[in-house]
Amino acid sequence: MLQHPGRRPALGVVAAFAAAACVASLAPTVTRASSHREAPLVSGEPQLDNTDVYAFVSPDAPNTVTLIANWVPFEEPNGGPTFYPFANDAAYDINIDSNGDARADLTYRWTFNSTYRNRNTFLYNTGVVTSLDDPDLNFWQTYRLEAITAAGSTVLVDNGRVAPSRVGQASMPNYAALADAAITALPGGGRTFAGQADDPFFLDLRIFDLLYGGDFSEVGQDTVRGYNTNTLAIQVPKSVLALRGDATRNPVIGVWSTTSRQRIEVVDTVNNRNRYGGWQQVSRLGMPLVNEVVIPVGRKDEFNATAPHNDSRFLQFVTNPEVPRLVQGIYRIPAPATPRQDLVEVFLTGLCGACGPVAVDLNSQRLNRDVNPAAFVPSEQLRLNMSIPPSAAPHRLGVLGGDNAGFPNGRRLADDVTDVTLRVAEGVLLPNHPPAVDGLGDAVNTNTIPFRGAFPYVALPNVVAVNQN
Incomplete structure (x- = not known):
C-alpha cells in the first residue's frame, strides 16, 4: 500500500498527478518535446520528433524495467520508396534521473548509420527478405548504443541491426521473425530493440477542433489507428537504473527522451548535407500530451530545447492551465480555482507526502532514501516507482482505476x-x-492491435493503408 496514516490514498495521488499531466497536456504547450507534430520546428522534421515515452516494470520479467521511446509520427504503411529510417545525424536519447536533481544520471544514446547495397535501383528491397542480412534487403541501418554517466560513456552495442520498415507481405512474409532478430542482448543483462512498430498511442485528436466540435458525444475516432512509428526500447535490471544501484532503498526514477542534432549544417550543390559543431537538443518528451496542450505555441520550441532543471520558467502554465478554461467556455464545466498547486505536485515533483497538498507517497524521487531533499529540483518527467509490481489485472485508467x-x-x-x-x-x-468530470474521455479506450506479451511489447507494424482501415 502506497499510503501513510492520515494521508489520502494513492488513488488521490494518482488523480492529482494525472491532473498535472492533463493540465500540462491540455494547455498550449511550451515544449520542444514533440508529441505527434505539436511543436513548430520538429513538426517539419519528423525524424527528430519524439511521439511518446513509456516506462514500466516488465510484466514477464519483474526484476527489470522496460523503457520505450518512439519517434516519427504518422508513418503511413506502404510509404516507399525510402520508408522511415532513423536519422543518421541525430542522437536519440532516453534519460534517467534517479536522485531528483532534474539532470540525467544515466543516458542511453542510439546513433545510426545507413547503407545501400545498390544505389542504381529505386527499391528498398530487391526480392523477398527472410533475414536482416538478406542480400535482397537493399537498404539497412545499424546503430551504436552507449550508456552515458558522469564517469563517461560505455558502448553497449556496436553495429546493432535495426528492424527494417515493413514493406509488405510479398517482400517480408515473416516480418515477426525479422523484428525478433533485431532484439539484441546487452552486456551484464538486459536487451534492446530498434525498429518500426505500430504506434501504441490511442486517442481522438479532434481535441484541436474546439475540443471535439463542442460536443463530447462526437468523440470516438482513433486518429492514430493504422499508423506506425519508429521504436527504441531497452529492458534492464532495476539496479542499473536505481540511485546507487539499490532499487530497494531508492525505487523511484524519472524518465524522458530527447533528440539532438549537430548545430551547424552545410548544404552543397548536389544537396549533400554536412553537419558539425556539437549536439544541440531539439526535441524532448516525458509526460504524455504536455507538448500538445499545456505549453503555448509561442514557447513550444523553447520547451523542446530546455533541460528539465530549467522547467521553472514554465511554471505558470501548470498553475494556471488553459484547458480547464477552454472546457468551461465550451462545455460550461467550471474550471477549478487557481493557482493549481496540486498540479505542481503531480506535474513537477511527483507525488509524495512532503511535496505538496496531495499528501500521498507514490512516485517522487524524494521517496528515495539516499536522495538529498535540498538538491531536489521540480521538473517535468515521467516518474516510475519500480517497487510497485506489475498488476495481475491492469486497469486502463491506472491509478484512477485503483x-x-x-x-x-x-x-x-x-x-x-x-x-x-x-x-x-x-x-x-x-x-x-x-x-460531469467523472466520465470525461475521448471514447478511445484501447489500441486497435493487441500488444505483444514479451519484449519489446509493441505490436508489429501495420501493412494495410490507413484509408482502407
Missing part, C-alpha cells in the same frame, strides 16, 4: 492517458468537483 502499477506511475502501453489527464485537469481529484 491500479498503482499504471499511469501516472510510469506509463504502460495500454494505459489510457488521455482520459486520465482530461479528468485530472478538470479536477476529478478535488473535493466537490462537478459530476
Whole structure:
C-alpha cells in the first residue's frame, strides 16, 4: 500500500498527478518535446520528433524495467520508396534521473548509420527478405548504443541491426521473425530493440477542433489507428537504473527522451548535407500530451530545447492551465480555482507526502532514501516507482482505476492517458468537483492491435493503408 496514516490514498495521488499531466497536456504547450507534430520546428522534421515515452516494470520479467521511446509520427504503411529510417545525424536519447536533481544520471544514446547495397535501383528491397542480412534487403541501418554517466560513456552495442520498415507481405512474409532478430542482448543483462512498430498511442485528436466540435458525444475516432512509428526500447535490471544501484532503498526514477542534432549544417550543390559543431537538443518528451496542450505555441520550441532543471520558467502554465478554461467556455464545466498547486505536485515533483497538498507517497524521487531533499529540483518527467509490481489485472485508467502499477506511475502501453489527464485537469481529484468530470474521455479506450506479451511489447507494424482501415 502506497499510503501513510492520515494521508489520502494513492488513488488521490494518482488523480492529482494525472491532473498535472492533463493540465500540462491540455494547455498550449511550451515544449520542444514533440508529441505527434505539436511543436513548430520538429513538426517539419519528423525524424527528430519524439511521439511518446513509456516506462514500466516488465510484466514477464519483474526484476527489470522496460523503457520505450518512439519517434516519427504518422508513418503511413506502404510509404516507399525510402520508408522511415532513423536519422543518421541525430542522437536519440532516453534519460534517467534517479536522485531528483532534474539532470540525467544515466543516458542511453542510439546513433545510426545507413547503407545501400545498390544505389542504381529505386527499391528498398530487391526480392523477398527472410533475414536482416538478406542480400535482397537493399537498404539497412545499424546503430551504436552507449550508456552515458558522469564517469563517461560505455558502448553497449556496436553495429546493432535495426528492424527494417515493413514493406509488405510479398517482400517480408515473416516480418515477426525479422523484428525478433533485431532484439539484441546487452552486456551484464538486459536487451534492446530498434525498429518500426505500430504506434501504441490511442486517442481522438479532434481535441484541436474546439475540443471535439463542442460536443463530447462526437468523440470516438482513433486518429492514430493504422499508423506506425519508429521504436527504441531497452529492458534492464532495476539496479542499473536505481540511485546507487539499490532499487530497494531508492525505487523511484524519472524518465524522458530527447533528440539532438549537430548545430551547424552545410548544404552543397548536389544537396549533400554536412553537419558539425556539437549536439544541440531539439526535441524532448516525458509526460504524455504536455507538448500538445499545456505549453503555448509561442514557447513550444523553447520547451523542446530546455533541460528539465530549467522547467521553472514554465511554471505558470501548470498553475494556471488553459484547458480547464477552454472546457468551461465550451462545455460550461467550471474550471477549478487557481493557482493549481496540486498540479505542481503531480506535474513537477511527483507525488509524495512532503511535496505538496496531495499528501500521498507514490512516485517522487524524494521517496528515495539516499536522495538529498535540498538538491531536489521540480521538473517535468515521467516518474516510475519500480517497487510497485506489475498488476495481475491492469486497469486502463491506472491509478484512477485503483491500479498503482499504471499511469501516472510510469506509463504502460495500454494505459489510457488521455482520459486520465482530461479528468485530472478538470479536477476529478478535488473535493466537490462537478459530476460531469467523472466520465470525461475521448471514447478511445484501447489500441486497435493487441500488444505483444514479451519484449519489446509493441505490436508489429501495420501493412494495410490507413484509408482502407
